Amino acid sequence: MSGPLSGLRILDLTRVLAGPYTTMILADLGAEVIKIEQPRIGDESRNFGPFKNGFSLYFMSINRGKKSITLDLKSDRGKQLFKDLLRQCDILTENYRPGTMKKLGLDYEALAGEFPSLIYAACSGFGQTGPLSEHGAYDMIIQGMGGIISITGEPGRPPVRVGTSISDITAALFTTIGILSALHQRNKTGKGQMVDVAMLDSLVAVLENAIVRYFATDEIPQPLGTRHPVITPFEAYESKDGYIIIAIGNDSLWERFCKHVGLETLISDTRFKTNADRTENHSELYPIISKKMCSRTTGEWIESLGEIGVPCGPINSIDEVVNHEQVKAREMITQVVHQLTGIVEIPGIPIKLSDTPGSVDKPAPSLGEHTDPLLMRFLGITEVEIEILRRERVI
Amino acid sequence: MSGPLSGLRILDLTRVLAGPYTTMILADLGAEVIKIEQPRIGDESRNFGPFKNGFSLYFMSINRGKKSITLDLKSDRGKQLFKDLLRQCDILTENYRPGTMKKLGLDYEALAGEFPSLIYAACSGFGQTGPLSEHGAYDMIIQGMGGIISITGEPGRPPVRVGTSISDITAALFTTIGILSALHQRNKTGKGQMVDVAMLDSLVAVLENAIVRYFATDEIPQPLGTRHPVITPFEAYESKDGYIIIAIGNDSLWERFCKHVGLETLISDTRFKTNADRTENHSELYPIISKKMCSRTTGEWIESLGEIGVPCGPINSIDEVVNHEQVKAREMITQVVHQLTGIVEIPGIPIKLSDTPGSVDKPAPSLGEHTDPLLMRFLGITEVEIEILRRERVI
Numbered sequence: 001m002s003g004p005l006s007g008l009r010i011l012d013l014t015r016v017l018a019g020p021y022t023t024m025i026l027a028d029l030g031a032e033v034i035k036i037e038q039p040r041i042g043d044e045s046r047n048f049g050p051f052k053n054g055f056s057l058y059f060m061s062i063n064r065g066k067k068s069i070t071l072d073l074k075s076d077r078g079k080q081l082f083k084d085l086l087r088q089c090d091i092l093t094e095n096y097r098p099g100t101m102k103k104l105g106l107d108y109e110a111l112a113g114e115f116p117s118l119i120y121a122a123c124s125g126f127g128q129t130g131p132l133s134e135h136g137a138y139d140m141i142i143q144g145m146g147g148i149i150s151i152t153g154e155p156g157r158p159p160v161r162v163g164t165s166i167s168d169i170t171a172a173l174f175t176t177i178g179i180l181s182a183l184h185q186r187n188k189t190g191k192g193q194m195v196d197v198a199m200l201d202s203l204v205a206v207l208e209n210a211i212v213r214y215f216a217t218d219e220i221p222q223p224l225g226t227r228h229p230v231i232t233p234f235e236a237y238e239s240k241d242g243y244i245i246i247a248i249g250n251d252s253l254w255e256r257f258c259k260h261v262g263l264e265t266l267i268s269d270t271r272f273k274t275n276a277d278r279t280e281n282h283s284e285l286y287p288i289i290s291k292k293m294c295s296r297t298t299g300e301w302i303e304s305l306g307e308i309g310v311p312c313g314p315i316n317s318i319d320e321v322v323n324h325e326q327v328k329a330r331e332m333i334t335q336v337v338h339q340l341t342g343i344v345e346i347p348g349i350p351i352k353l354s355d356t357p358g359s360v361d362k363p364a365p366s367l368g369e370h371t372d373p374l375l376m377r378f379l380g381i382t383e384v385e386i387e388i389l390r391r392e393r394v395i
Numbered sequence: 396m397s398g399p400l401s402g403l404r405i406l407d408l409t410r411v412l413a414g415p416y417t418t419m420i421l422a423d424l425g426a427e428v429i430k431i432e433q434p435r436i437g438d439e440s441r442n443f444g445p446f447k448n449g450f451s452l453y454f455m456s457i458n459r460g461k462k463s464i465t466l467d468l469k470s471d472r473g474k475q476l477f478k479d480l481l482r483q484c485d486i487l488t489e490n491y492r493p494g495t496m497k498k499l500g501l502d503y504e505a506l507a508g509e510f511p512s513l514i515y516a517a518c519s520g521f522g523q524t525g526p527l528s529e530h531g532a533y534d535m536i537i538q539g540m541g542g543i544i545s546i547t548g549e550p551g552r553p554p555v556r557v558g559t560s561i562s563d564i565t566a567a568l569f570t571t572i573g574i575l576s577a578l579h580q581r582n583k584t585g586k587g588q589m590v591d592v593a594m595l596d597s598l599v600a601v602l603e604n605a606i607v608r609y610f611a612t613d614e615i616p617q618p619l620g621t622r623h624p625v626i627t628p629f630e631a632y633e634s635k636d637g638y639i640i641i642a643i644g645n646d647s648l649w650e651r652f653c654k655h656v657g658l659e660t661l662i663s664d665t666r667f668k669t670n671a672d673r674t675e676n677h678s679e680l681y682p683i684i685s686k687k688m689c690s691r692t693t694g695e696w697i698e699s700l701g702e703i704g705v706p707c708g709p710i711n712s713i714d715e716v717v718n719h720e721q722v723k724a725r726e727m728i729t730q731v732v733h734q735l736t737g738i739v740e741i742p743g744i745p746i747k748l749s750d751t752p753g754s755v756d757k758p759a760p761s762l763g764e765h766t767d768p769l770l771m772r773f774l775g776i777t778e779v780e781i782e783i784l785r786r787e788r789v790i
């Protein structure tokens with residue numbers, strides 16, 4: 001189905017995760033994304049497992065719906081073709097280490113004069129400015145530097161990473177917002193601009209209350225297991241067959257919970273009267289509730305606590321998530337078909353638009369799959385010329 | 396400074412985190428955000444600590460730059476004033492439990508006829524459709540249901556939450572993208588639409604390769620501490636004084652690392668020859684590298700490995716993050732001044748736009764701070780009428 005960004009064309013130099021995740025969202029929402037890849041090599045994530053019949057499913061999941069052109073940006077002819085393509089595009093995206101595009105002579109400053117309406121989006125580890133700007137970065141390094149690991153995990157235990165590449169992904173989401181904001185501005189004035197997003201900045205931006213807590217109290221926020229820093233009880237307890245998460249956000253829910261589970265005596269207990277009391281005396285409260293919760297299964301608790309309106313839930317494994325009735329009803333697992341892999345299950349679009357919803361219906365491209373048709377269509381290049389470009393390793 | 400969204404006006408019914416985080420981004424980028432709050436009560440997060448002189452810094456950090464109007468949406472007069480205000484706005488945002496706006500008679504279906512160009516954004520736990528739609532949700536519940544907890548933490552240890560409210564925040568970011576996409580569509584056609592984003596969907600969307608790994612292998616992804624599922628060594632090791640994260644993504648880096656740290660014998664060791672070998676034999680490799688890494692401090696390793704280009708980094712605590720030279724250079728910690736709190740440090744804008752960057756310069760509003768001037772300015776209501784509305788508890 002037609003998406004809200006249909007009619008927009010994006011020239012996409014991004015590789016691996018943060019950049020491709022941005023252009024995946026734009027493609028899902030209807031933009032035409034033309035991915036430029038290095039001839040014969042391509043996006044390095046084409047080599048990331050798991051594979052199906054030799055095709056990377058990692059690559060498939062975040063490059064669905066894009067087109068692939070090979071182009072050697074180091075050659076003069078490649079640069080010229082790049083600019084000729086760019087002339088027909090609205091947005092350029094890249095996630096090279098800062099400095100790389102300048103070396104190619106294709107940085108924003110070099111392009112802005114010739115392409116005044118261009119929106120140029122760069123996503124990098126540390127951003128285009130600052131002392132660490134030109135350092136490389138991986139999600140794991142940024143997770144460590146950005147503080148999120150310091151507040152995730154069990155107190156007193158070794159560090160753990162967030163199980164998904166959260167600094168890549170938050171950077172991708174902020175980059176997408178930056179692009180669409182710049183687009184709105186351009187719709188008013190006709191003028192483009194540069195969007196500069198860093199993975200490190202993005203993690204700082206999502207630390208939310210950890211930052212104000214630190215400045216307000218001078219106490220350094222710590223990992224707390226599954227506990228909420230200022231609401232209690234608001235965490236996971238062992239049940240008879242797994243874990244049950246309970247989220248009791250106010251005193252009336254607390255009373256209802258205590259009565260329901262046979263802990264009435266706690267209601268008048270001065271240690272646990274208000275949320276502040278319960279948080280302060282967490283170490284005394286935790287074992288009391290723990291003892292109670294392990295008497296029933298997770299499913300039994302969800303049913304019984306759900307009936308009285310106490311927010312609670314399970315800890316689902318990935319197989320349970322993808323088979324969950326709500327996840328299915330929301331079409332959050334969808335399929336694409338590729339000639340090499342056959343049917344592949346991938347995540348759906350989490351942005352549900354009522355009128356122009358966009359769609360996930362095309363697989364990721366094979367390397368250079370669209371080189372010939374797009375060069376012909378956009379640049380009027382003949383089959384003979386394409387043959388020469390290929391022989392000269394420009395494409 | 397003027398932002399790319401300047402000129403846009405948003406009527407904002409959101410409370411607590413996911414919704415307010417969306418409208419915070421829109422306000423940072425220049426939109427005028429008019430927050431409607433319940434008279435005498437307001438957004439419940441005004442009661443979330445930490446506080447400074449009685450003002451919630453939690454509220455401050457995600458409501459900076461917005462205006463506050465009090466309005467009782469349950470009263471007929473309140474509904475009428477709401478619609479009068481909406482007529483002068485581009486976007487409506489809400490994060491009530493699905494069904495609540497319908498009960499008020501202010502859901503998208505009810506409003507769309509009268510306001511055909513309206514962009515109506517709803518962010519909720521489970522979305523506007525599906526069997527769990529009308530269930531309430533907190534971040535912690537969604538983290539459990541959405542699978543991210545199942546892949547975060549140490550193997551064999553109790554579960555841990557991601558230390559920030561990641562399902563609220565990813566939902567906020569997808570909602571923002573939805574709004575801006577719908578805005579682009581509206582700029583072309585004049586027609587508005589509904590944006591429906593669920594926290595659960597958002598977490599599914601950011602699980603990225605965990606989903607394709609599960610479908611490709613039928614193995615359920617597990618928590619792996621700080622380890623990367625398919626790259627080795629790519630994790631944290633204890634150093635002499637803390638931890639050092641090492642991210643070795645290819646074989647040439649592996650050789651360079653081994654030579655540098657005095658583990659040359661590993662280079663020809665068939666157990667560790669390729670990344671696939673190293674990942675398969677992780678349990679044998681880990682103790683060998685561990686023993687080596689604890690011989691020097693984190694700072695020493697960063698200097699020495701940095702020199703040979705091996706990606707590495709520390710695990711920073713929140714105080715180290717906010718004082719980091721790169722974070723400072725990027726202005727990712729900024730200040731606002733409020734009459735009650737004085738200067739407050741809060742996160743900056745992670746989207747750096749070259750031409751219309753937007754700004755964080757105004758504090759969060761006190762409850763109803765802008766009721767009188769905005770009702771006068773937008774609706775031409777007189778001071779006498781405002782007095783009556785206040786007496787009748789409509790505002």
